[in-house]
Amino acid sequence: MAASCLVGCGAQKKPAQFEEHDGIIVGFSQIGAESAWRTCNTRSIQEAAAERGVQLVYDNAEQKQENQIKALRSFIAYQVDVIVFVPIVTDGWDNVLQEAKDAGIPVLVTDRKIRVEDPSLYSGFIGTDSITEGRNGGLFLLNKFKAERDRFEETGEHINIVEMFGTEGSSVAIGRAEGFRQILDDHPEFRIIYSKSGDFLRSRGYELAVEFLEQYEDIDVIFSHNDGMTLGAIEAMEERGIRPGIDIVIVTIDAQQAAIDALREGKVNCVIECNPKTGPEIIELAEKLAAGESIPKLQYVHEEVFYETDDLSLVAPRGY
Numbered sequence: 001m002a003a004s005c006l007v008g009c010g011a012q013k014k015p016a017q018f019e020e021h022d023g024i025i026v027g028f029s030q031i032g033a034e035s036a037w038r039t040c041n042t043r044s045i046q047e048a049a050a051e052r053g054v055q056l057v058y059d060n061a062e063q064k065q066e067n068q069i070k071a072l073r074s075f076i077a078y079q080v081d082v083i084v085f086v087p088i089v090t091d092g093w094d095n096v097l098q099e100a101k102d103a104g105i106p107v108l109v110t111d112r113k114i115r116v117e118d119p120s121l122y123s124g125f126i127g128t129d130s131i132t133e134g135r136n137g138g139l140f141l142l143n144k145f146k147a148e149r150d151r152f153e154e155t156g157e158h159i160n161i162v163e164m165f166g167t168e169g170s171s172v173a174i175g176r177a178e179g180f181r182q183i184l185d186d187h188p189e190f191r192i193i194y195s196k197s198g199d200f201l202r203s204r205g206y207e208l209a210v211e212f213l214e215q216y217e218d219i220d221v222i223f224s225h226n227d228g229m230t231l232g233a234i235e236a237m238e239e240r241g242i243r244p245g246i247d248i249v250i251v252t253i254d255a256q257q258a259a260i261d262a263l264r265e266g267k268v269n270c271v272i273e274c275n276p277k278t279g280p281e282i283i284e285l286a287e288k289l290a291a292g293e294s295i296p297k298l299q300y301v302h303e304e305v306f307y308e309t310d311d312l313s314l315v316a317p318r319g320y
Contacts, residue, residue: 024290027075029085040320041276048279081290086111089169097121106289113171126299130172134179137251140270152189161221162194198229205232227259257318271306
């Protein structure tokens with residue numbers, strides 16, 4: 001379905017797979033395969049491309065920006081019609097995107113945003129609204145801890161939060177943290193006592209939980225930027241006899257099947273969806289770009305929030 005991308009930039013001759021294809025060719029650089037969410041996101045794009053007769057040249061950057069830059073340069077050398085990429089971090093893309101612009105190749109950014117001096121270096125962004133995801137987490141806590149908040153002036157007892165955020169410098173980590181604080185900064189009863197990067201990895205979520213559970217005795221909330229880290233934290237909690245979702249309220253982002261299952265079991269209190277199934281929209285936009293059409297500079301996909309009080313029997317299987 002998706003061809004492997006040769007990341008060397010020496011030769012300009014296109015591989016035979018390019019020459020034999022009559023439709024458009026899209027070079028797609030994904031950051032990695034670190035989670036079920038990421039795998040689903042990649043699969044969604046691959047399947048949508050196959051359904052539309054679009055050849056997708058796929059590259060896995062293995063969580064390294066330098067790998068992505070090499071991949072983008074190889075796409076430019078092979079003269080693909082459109083470049084689509086998920087930027088691992090926000091900054092550092094100006095030079096390679098200028099090269100794409102000079103070559104006349106439009107670039108579509110997805111999932112994570114970038115920061116460049118010249119916005120014309122990319123055609124548009126499609127993905128999730130990470131600031132809104134963070135805000136939804138904060139709004140849930142305002143309601144969940146209403147009684148404790150009402151007593152705060154009398155008791156002076158803070159609601160202590162630990163935060164596990166994603167990859168340092170990624171737009172999703174920045175946005176989710178920003179949105180969360182937009183809601184809670186005006187409420188002094190909430191206090192973030194710990195905030196560290198878990199790189200969106202389950203293993204790191206476990207390690208961070210071991211650390212903060214040893215460091216702090218009075219934790220009320222875990223705000224986790226993705227389900228993988230959440231599942232690792234739950235494992236660490238249960239090893240110590242701490243009841244997730246009861247002794248400590250858990251808010252998580254992604255809405256993988258495992259997180260919805262944990263919500264049903266009462267181990268998680270709020271699951272905020274980050275929709276990975278963006279393939280059809282991405283390929284449609286790529287086709288428009290290949291045809292010389294303009295696209296919206298910013299486009300968000302639909303997402304939901306699942307609460308502990310919801311009728312979860314109505315939630316369809318997630319597929320990731």
